[in-house]
Amino acid sequence: VSLRGQLNNALQQNQFVLFYQPKVSLPQGTIVGVEALVRWEHPEKGLLAPGVFIDIIEQSTVIHEFTRYVLKQAIIQCRLWLNQGVRISVAVNLSPYNLRDDEFIPYLKEQLSCHQVPAELIEIELTESGTMLDLNVAQRVFPELRAVGVKLSIDDFGTGMSSLAYVKKLDVNFIKIDRSFITNITTDYRDVAVIKSMLLLCVNLNKEVIAEGIETSEQAEILHELGCKFAQGYYFGKPMHPLVITPLLTKDL
Numbered sequence: 377v378s379l380r381g382q383l384n385n386a387l388q389q390n391q392f393v394l395f396y397q398p399k400v401s402l403p404q405g406t407i408v409g410v411e412a413l414v415r416w417e418h419p420e421k422g423l424l425a426p427g428v429f430i431d432i433i434e435q436s437t438v439i440h441e442f443t444r445y446v447l448k449q450a451i452i453q454c455r456l457w458l459n460q461g462v463r464i465s466v467a468v469n470l471s472p473y474n475l476r477d478d479e480f481i482p483y484l485k486e487q488l489s490c491h492q493v494p495a496e497l498i499e500i501e502l503t504e505s506g507t508m509l510d511l512n513v514a515q516r517v518f519p520e521l522r523a524v525g526v527k528l529s530i531d532d533f534g535t536g537m538s539s540l541a542y543v544k545k546l547d548v549n550f551i552k553i554d555r556s557f558i559t560n561i562t563t564d565y566r567d568v569a570v571i572k573s574m575l576l577l578c579v580n581l582n583k584e585v586i587a588e589g590i591e592t593s594e595q596a597e598i599l600h601e602l603g604c605k606f607a608q609g610y611y612f613g614k615p616m617h618p619l620v621i622t623p624l625l626t627k628d629l
């Protein structure tokens with residue numbers, strides 16, 4: 377049976393697990409939030425990264441149930457951390473298709489209220505690349521999400537076809553600079569120029585910036601020097617199982 381054929385069963389059997397990658401403030405690297413990144417604990421193939429199955433899910437009607445499952449797990453995890461005295465935001469990735477699901481916002485509200493999680497602790501990331509984010513749909517749904525009180529982010533910023541239109545028209549809290557702009561930042565003056573301009577743009581539009589894909593201390597340092605306040609990447613922490621990341625969150629309590 378193909379992966380596609382196994383999707384429904386995998387959902388019913390809870391084979392999808394959320395790993396969490398830290399988002400930190402610069403320069404100290406204090407964890408200020410986490411991003412939920414799904415993994416598939418496949419009974420035969422082992423732990424699968426989303427790269428090999430997210431496209432299949434997005435092309436299937438399962439995407440709606442899948443995203444609700446991810447959202448619910450993230451909200452439950454946020455509640456578990458609150459119970460342990462850890463108050464951090466938890467980000468969830470949405471597929472652009474999810475914006476067309478009329479039941480998504482009611483479900484979000486229901487889960488927040490059921491688990492007594494403040495909406496401001498949940499962040500929703502939408503990528504501007506890949507599956508085209510329909511600006512008209514996003515402009516209709518983003519204000520509804522804001523009204524619920526969750527935070528909103530544009531993911532992979534700079535890689536889409538209309539980055540400036542998105543950042544101008546969508547009222548989001550955070551811009552996540554795609555890692556392709558970070559990779560060569562210590563050696564390529566053009567990347568520095570682009571990052572500087574993005575940071576200035578975000579200051580002028582009153583949005584917070586997170587740089588993605590930081591893998592070295594040199595990259596973290598230069599981003600801090602350029603005025604970037606938040607970062608995410610393997611240098612600060614890989615996506616981790618809740619049992620692995622929880623001790624990192626509770627260690628200073």
Ligand code: G
Nearest residue numbers: 412413414425426427428430446469470471
């Ligand atoms: O971990 P990896 O690099 O394979 O992730 C590939 C892509 O999968 C990333 O773009 C990431 O945003 C996406 N992804 C991870 N978890 C989720 C999820 O729960 N929902 C959606 N829609 N995308 C996700």
Ligand code: G
Nearest residue numbers: 413469531532589590591608609610611615
């Ligand atoms: O599209 P999105 O930004 O959600 O994708 C996140 C993906 O990027 C995750 O699958 C995560 O594993 C991966 N990622 C996170 N940090 C780094 C990093 O420092 N380097 C690289 N190469 N990939 C990263």
Ligand code: NA
Nearest residue numbers: 411469501531
């Ligand atoms: Na993301």
Ligand code: MN
Nearest residue numbers: 531532552588
């Ligand atoms: Mn991203």
